[in-house]
Amino acid sequence: MSIKIVAKTGNEAMAEAMRQINPDVVAAYPITPATEIVQLFSNYVSDGKVDTEFIAVESEHSAMSACVGAATTGARVMTSTSSQGIALMHEILYIASGLRLPIMICGVNRALSAPISIHCDHSDTMGSRDAGWIQILSEDAQEAYDLTIFAMKAAEKVLLPAMVTSDGFIISHAMSRLDMYEDKKVQDYLGEKKPAYTSLDVDNPITIGPLVVQDYFMEIKRGQIQAIIDAKKQLPILLEEFNKTMNKNYKVIEEYNMEDAEYAIVALGSTAGTAKYITDKLRQEGKKVGVVKPLVFRPFYGEDLVKMLENLKGIAILDRSDPQSAMGGPLFTEITSAFYGHEKQPAARNYIYGLGGRDISYDDIKDIFKDIAEYFEKGKKEEAVKYITIRE
Amino acid sequence: MPTIKELTRTGDLFTSGHRACAGCGGTIILRLLMANAGKNTVVGAATGCMEVVSTIYPYTSWDVNFVHNAFENSAATVSGIETAYRALKKKGKIKKDIKFIAYGGDGGTFDIGLQSLSGAVERGHNMLYLCYNNGAYMNTGIQRSSATPFGAHTTTSPAGSKIKGKMQQRKDLTEIMIAHDMKYVAQATPHNWSDLSNKINKALALNGPAFINVLSPCPLGWGSDPAQSIQIAKLAVETLYWPVYEYENGKYKINIKPKKPKDIEEFLFVQNRFKHLKNEKELIDKIRKHLNEKWNELLNKEKCTN
Amino acid sequence: MSKKTWKEIDIASIINKPGSAKDFKTGDWRSQKPVWNEDKCKQCLICWVYCPDSAITVKDEKMTGINFDYCKGCGICAVECPFKAITMVEEKK
Ligand SMILES: Cc1ncc(C[n+]2csc(CCOP(=O)(O)OP(=O)(O)O)c2C)c(N)n1
Ligand code: SF4
Ligand code: SF4
Numbered sequence: 096m097s098i099k100i101v102a103k104t105g106n107e108a109m110a111e112a113m114r115q116i117n118p119d120v121v122a123a124y125p126i127t128p129a130t131e132i133v134q135l136f137s138n139y140v141s142d143g144k145v146d147t148e149f150i151a152v153e154s155e156h157s158a159m160s161a162c163v164g165a166a167t168t169g170a171r172v173m174t175s176t177s178s179q180g181i182a183l184m185h186e187i188l189y190i191a192s193g194l195r196l197p198i199m200i201c202g203v204n205r206a207l208s209a210p211i212s213i214h215c216d217h218s219d220t221m222g223s224r225d226a227g228w229i230q231i232l233s234e235d236a237q238e239a240y241d242l243t244i245f246a247m248k249a250a251e252k253v254l255l256p257a258m259v260t261s262d263g264f265i266i267s268h269a270m271s272r273l274d275m276y277e278d279k280k281v282q283d284y285l286g287e288k289k290p291a292y293t294s295l296d297v298d299n300p301i302t303i304g305p306l307v308v309q310d311y312f313m314e315i316k317r318g319q320i321q322a323i324i325d326a327k328k329q330l331p332i333l334l335e336e337f338n339k340t341m342n343k344n345y346k347v348i349e350e351y352n353m354e355d356a357e358y359a360i361v362a363l364g365s366t367a368g369t370a371k372y373i374t375d376k377l378r379q380e381g382k383k384v385g386v387v388k389p390l391v392f393r394p395f396y397g398e399d400l401v402k403m404l405e406n407l408k409g410i411a412i413l414d415r416s417d418p419q420s421a422m423g424g425p426l427f428t429e430i431t432s433a434f435y436g437h438e439k440q441p442a443a444r445n446y447i448y449g450l451g452g453r454d455i456s457y458d459d460i461k462d463i464f465k466d467i468a469e470y471f472e473k474g475k476k477e478e479a480v481k482y483i484t485i486r487e
Numbered sequence: 488m489p490t491i492k493e494l495t496r497t498g499d500l501f502t503s504g505h506r507a508c509a510g511c512g513g514t515i516i517l518r519l520l521m522a523n524a525g526k527n528t529v530v531g532a533a534t535g536c537m538e539v540v541s542t543i544y545p546y547t548s549w550d551v552n553f554v555h556n557a558f559e560n561s562a563a564t565v566s567g568i569e570t571a572y573r574a575l576k577k578k579g580k581i582k583k584d585i586k587f588i589a590y591g592g593d594g595g596t597f598d599i600g601l602q603s604l605s606g607a608v609e610r611g612h613n614m615l616y617l618c619y620n621n622g623a624y625m626n627t628g629i630q631r632s633s634a635t636p637f638g639a640h641t642t643t644s645p646a647g648s649k650i651k652g653k654m655q656q657r658k659d660l661t662e663i664m665i666a667h668d669m670k671y672v673a674q675a676t677p678h679n680w681s682d683l684s685n686k687i688n689k690a691l692a693l694n695g696p697a698f699i700n701v702l703s704p705c706p707l708g709w710g711s712d713p714a715q716s717i718q719i720a721k722l723a724v725e726t727l728y729w730p731v732y733e734y735e736n737g738k739y740k741i742n743i744k745p746k747k748p749k750d751i752e753e754f755l756f757v758q759n760r761f762k763h764l765k766n767e768k769e770l771i772d773k774i775r776k777h778l779n780e781k782w783n784e785l786l787n788k789e790k791c792t793n
Numbered sequence: 794m795s796k797k798t799w800k801e802i803d804i805a806s807i808i809n810k811p812g813s814a815k816d817f818k819t820g821d822w823r824s825q826k827p828v829w830n831e832d833k834c835k836q837c838l839i840c841w842v843y844c845p846d847s848a849i850t851v852k853d854e855k856m857t858g859i860n861f862d863y864c865k866g867c868g869i870c871a872v873e874c875p876f877k878a879i880t881m882v883e884e885k886k
Contacts, residue, residue: 119574119575119578120574122566147574148571148573150566150570151610152606153602153605154602156563160567161564163556164554164564165567165570167554169571172567172571187556187560294529294568295552295571295581295585296552297527297528300552302549302553303554305543305547305555306543
């Protein structure tokens, strides 16, 4: 397989993946830090590098609405957005999944207002975590590229929409090495889309999106829930297929330095990369530390996480968003609830960090490992949820 | 212009068994719409009475492809469908010629859906947008919209002892659509079925966006006799409450010019939503004056563009 | 009709049977009933145009009657018929 090695930002990497996917329709609206993806893609359209029909809509609400419309025809459909854009799409996100339309968002994570900020946190992804979408967070530009290609196919297989995101500016605007596949390789991997239905067969008309009252609503929702339960089984198999085809080694949950680990950081996106680097350093000092990175946040692989984490002394769970008076950040509450009733109960502490693009440094990661060890040793006396990277 | 006999040949693409109130004007409009549009059509609907009553799972009144997404986005949704159609046609995956229609009530069109309509029209999608305008949010229980006429009682502009219903004039959306430099914009009523058919056909023959604003009598929301729905639509035209006109390639044409317009009270007081105005001479004068001004404006526009 | 279980339902609440609303009868909503006088009828089909419920039956471009499975008794046809060929009477239940 021939690979082209280039230097690209996360946004360029995602735009390249979109170009190679060559969707039938893209409907999108600009928003920092995802704007560049939309601009680059418009250039591909203008230069005839893709066959896509591009709809420069007047809002993200209309972007997702047009995506839903386009996807009902059976067309392959993508968009790109961030933050307020995802929030504005919120209503239609549920409709996309409810109608079982495999639309893809190439997202760039950015804090939700207020205060307004253009920088990274995960409040946008997490705000849509109950919308029935497959949600994948990438660690670097390479993952953003690979997983965009993977998620398009996976979404079409399980007939659910998918969003792949990269951390705003940290990944989206940072240049790094990117290994690109040949265009044809991507096309062959994706294959023809087989939609569940189409709104364009005029000889066999269907009604899409009817009103469903009490007599059927639960049955229909249950069917949709089954789709994401099935997707949870399918995604590892599909990822294996991707790995084989593209010579990669992705897992829905990645383990790093975990074999004999006593303490681990669980983190999403770019922070997992920083943490991995630190565990290499700390390992040299003899510290038994590792990293667990959920690549896929939805569906949530709670059982797998329990297996990976059950023998630890302490788990440091990092959340880059705060759900405002829940029992911790989304990753923390999901993992601790997965542990409920389990025989082994490692100490778990939640570190809310990096909101609105606040830096998380190597030292911060080291401090977290120090803190979680103390938390365990002192018998979990302090509050479970801790705010870090903040001036106290 | 199709005759009734010709229209009956299309068969019912919008069928019986829908749950609209007896005498609902909206369903008369949809039947006419589909009799003219024919089988090779995709319809996108905004949430509202005409979507709710026609698609209660597992029943559908639609014998064409029908897509309902949400309340404020039927134009955006259909712009996606129409665009995907072009993409798939280019690739040879679709052979047939298909027409695209988006519709919404006045709430879904004048208010919450105005942005998505404006965007879709500006982008030039090939679709007919039809607004069935019953002058309020009927589906949620008769709340005011920006299409609700001055003085009308609704549940959010109730006629009370101090405030006599809605105290703002209705928005002139037809003119707003004309300001989009569209090739075809029209107002119509179901009473003038042949005029409405004509307009639907003109709109669908166009390669680009068209907009039709159709007055839609609503016995429930207007407090009127269901049997009189069509007669009230007629009165609306005869009293200058609802000018029937079109704007085609830059030219205005008033399709129906009442020789001797009837007084507005004849329209108002066959509906309970205006009954509190019976002794409000000043308010009625205000309505009368506004309608006359709008009518004269329209006559001028017709003169100036022809 | 026994209702489907969640496993039997088509994907995503899609309705695959176009015009299935015809299986839903609305005739029992009626309190008034239109009576058609065929002798007076001149086959103008105005009633067909205006009937909100497609309850005026037409075959080969001729009115053949009223389908009481769907007629809601709104009375529009009686008002609009130019030849007074339809009159409304009390529905006997
Ligand atoms: C975002 C959103 N806001 C509010 C509603 C509730 N809602 C549904 S239909 C409707 C009113 C529809 O009014 P209109 O468009 O005039 O159509 P009508 O019901 O009169 O036919 C409203 C307010 C909704 N479905 N979605
Ligand atoms: S409330 Fe009005 S618009 Fe809605 S179904 Fe009844 S008559 Fe028609
Ligand atoms: S009474 Fe109304 S529903 Fe019945 S046939 Fe006449 S117009 Fe149709």
